[in-house]
Amino acid sequence: MSALFTPIKTICQFSLCGVTLTVSDYMLTILLWPIGVVCVLAALCRINNEMIQFSARYVYNTFYDIFYGYLKEKGKIYIPFLLYLMMFIFIMNLANLVPILHPCSSQFAFSASLAMLVFFISIIVGIFVHRMHFFNYFIPQDVPLALKPFMFILEVISFMIRPLSLALRLAVNMLAGHIMMHVIASFGHSMSSKLIGIPILGILGIFELGVAGLQAYVFAVLSCIYIADILYSH
């Protein structure tokens, strides 16, 4: 199993009034890596403010339009949350490419907690907007009465499976990329001539950068579709 997942190492542990607090490398990466990225961006702002502002505005406008296409006027208050979610996942995916850091987003715990967040938000939005009519979402219209109980069960199962597939997609993508880079890196290291292995690793790193962005985008768009689905279920 240790060949698959990077184990979480405990760095220090202290107890306070009977509650044991554990500081692990997983936790430190989640806390410190985004702060580090933001610090680098802030430092770049000092050098070339125009460029950073322009690219931030470009990213915001592009993805705002994409999410607006799904959520329309009624759901546009959720767009900042989705943009934040996407940027957070992207930054955490970038940590997978940095050698010393713990690869947080290839841990199932990380993606599962984000997927459960999106799942509960969609339920709360549904109950908040539709009150008790929310449960009509599970009962399809235009279906014979005899079939409705079965359709209800199927709809509930397909609704419950959403966070699982969302979490599994992100974690497995990042895990596969991580394993692939690990294999290529050890292959390049063991060869007598490092001239072939290292360029392949570089190309794979660029590919993984693309996958990191793509998976963050897919996670955000799918959560956007789930929220819009609940919002416009009538």
Add this chain to the structure above:
Amino acid sequence: MDPQVARFFSAALAIIPLFGVALAIGRIFSTAIDAIARQPAVKKDVVPLAIMGFALTEAAALFALLIAFLILFV
């Protein structure tokens, strides 16, 4: 059969779905290119959909790959 051989063999069987995924990804992009070639104005709408379909299809391949890894290493 030797258990180790059976293990490698089942790991090889587990990644057979990659064949279907390769066909699917080829089809996604070929139809996207076809649509854009017929009507270049729809590029803005088609490309995000194609990328999204690619990511969803690729996830299926990675699930198969994960099963293969689980068979091999766990």
